Amino acid sequence: MSKTLYKVKVEGEVREYSSDISYGDVAKEFQYKYDSPIMLCLVDNNLCELYKNVRQDCTLEFVPFSERIGYETYRRSVVMMFLEACYHILGADNLKNVVVLNAIGDAYYCETDSEKPLTKSQIDKIKDHMFRMVEEDVPFYKRTVIMREAREIFEKCGMSNKKDLFFYRRVSHVNIYTLNGFEDYFYGYMAPSTGCLKYFDVFKFGKGVMLQFPKRQEYGTVREFVPQKKFTQVCNENRAMAQSMHMDTVAGLNRQICSGHVEEMVLVAEAWQEKKIADIASMIARQPSKKFIMIAGPSSSGKTTFSHRLSIQLTAQGKIPHAIALDNYFLNREQTPLDEKGNYNFECLEAIDVEQFNKDMQGLLRGERVELPSFNFKLGRREYKGDCLQLGPDDILVIEGIHGLNDKLSYSLSAENKFKIYISALTQINIDEHNRIATTDGRLIRRIVRDSRTRGTTARETILRWESVRAGEEQNIFPFQEEADVMFNSSLLFELSVLKTYVEPQLFAIEQGDPAYYEAKRLLKFLDYFVPIPSDNINKNSIIREFIGGSCFNV
Secondary structure, three states: OOOOEEEEEEOOEEEEEEOOOEHHHHHHHHHHHOOOOEEEEEEOOEEEOOOOEOOOOEEEEEEEOOOHHHHHHHHHHHHHHHHHHHHHHHOHHHHOOEEEEEEEOOEEEEEEOOOOOOOHHHHHHHHHHHHHHHHHOOEOEEEEEEHHHHHHHHHHOOOHHHHHHHHOOOOOEEEEEEEOOEEEOOOOOOOOEHHHOOOOEEEEEOOEEEEEOOOOOOOOOOOOOOOOHHHHHHHHHHHHHHHHOOOOEHHHHHHHHHOOOHHHHHHHHHHHHHHHHHHHHHHHHOOOOOOEEEEEOOOOOOHHHHHHHHHHHHHHOOOEEEEEEHHHHEOOHHHOOEOOOOOEOOOOHHHEOHHHHHHHHHHHHOOOOEEOOEEEOOOOEEEOOOOEEOOOOOEEEEEEOOOOOOOOOOOOOOHHHEEEEEEEOOOOOEOOOOOEOOHHHHHHHHHHHHHHHHHOOOHHHHHHHHHHHHHHHHHHOHHHHHHOOEEEEOOOOOHHHHHHHHHHHHHHOOOOOOOOHHHHHHHHHHHOOOOOOOOOOOOOOOOOHHHHOOOOOOO
């Protein structure tokens, strides 16, 4: 019987393949053109796993480790390999205690949900088992089961959060992955096999385990891990708060919503956040030398609302706060540096008039009357409109901008006069035991909602620009976060249930075949886990109001 041949266009050339050839087999022919392993492929611009066979005439593109989607697939696959090793070394009864928590740099922090942390000996055995799997090149298998069967599987395994998660899903079937007989559910695609997962590290860290990966542009190297003590402390505090409210997973959040506890849940989460802001204001007020409150954080962290709320708390402490946006110190448009693509680079420090900023701040510190600029974004020029300021004993400046923590910005100001605050939306809940929610996903959803409302930007435009925004954060913000005096988490436990109703229509508007389609589809699938709640009960001073509208502040 003759085999059906299909014409496949790859890398600009057309080749013929039979229906018994997988996309992974095709990928092997072209792997030599890539510096990192091919993780997935695009079949006529639709994302596809490599185990599937060629079934049609198509255009085929490859997704290597170095691309964001490929990198996420690599990390997800290493996590499953880690869990399979825990299953093998610790036994099936103990696997239910292993949870994958927050990301710290290029690593995931994991814990055993029990009173006995893993020993170094156990961790070394887990690591050795993982490397043996790499050598054996064990394949990942995927099968589809009905929802009832999926719940039964995970109830039997003791994964209660995963079982409960499916109770709130509207789909009728679930994809389950198998590795060496170990079964689990994952939000996202897997690598074809363990042979390409060569680079990682596993080591004891605090009460848990650190699972470290290569950087996205450095396949083949796992850097020495650099602990982030302040960041870790904030993550631990917020996780403890989520656990105390029985909302450390999406199933827990949905359960509270469906039990009619929405109003109480919102009030407690907002009160907890307001207390944190009040504590920061109290710390500042106890240090009279602190005249410059430097606030920085990545995109859509809620920096503007936080600055307003901090100013209110500072006023309650007897201070007289004045807000200064670093954007007002942008260089005139014709002086703005260009990036490698020839576009204006507004995110680099060189786009700021650092000299003028320091001159003005020094003048204010000396008690002089200083005229402050404002930036006209339509004209691309700095303007002076008689906005003058002179600091008295109780006056204090609240300065917000992406370079706020970089001492090169405020080089002339003494550390004694500066108080640095890092703010980010650090997700406090997991999808389930083994699927974490990326902080970047929460911020991207916030930004889609806000930019549509305030700038008329489509979800497509925001998604396509997000990669550039993230690159700027990696260079200009994240390296300085540990230098902050305090860190503030602006994420609210319930926010994705609120944002869901605002962002879904925008994501559905992105059509198949569009470059942003896969990301929109991924976010829609992610949001399907959440039971929605209305925004009626959200305070007017809530950070979420900065994105959905209705804030009492000018944001």
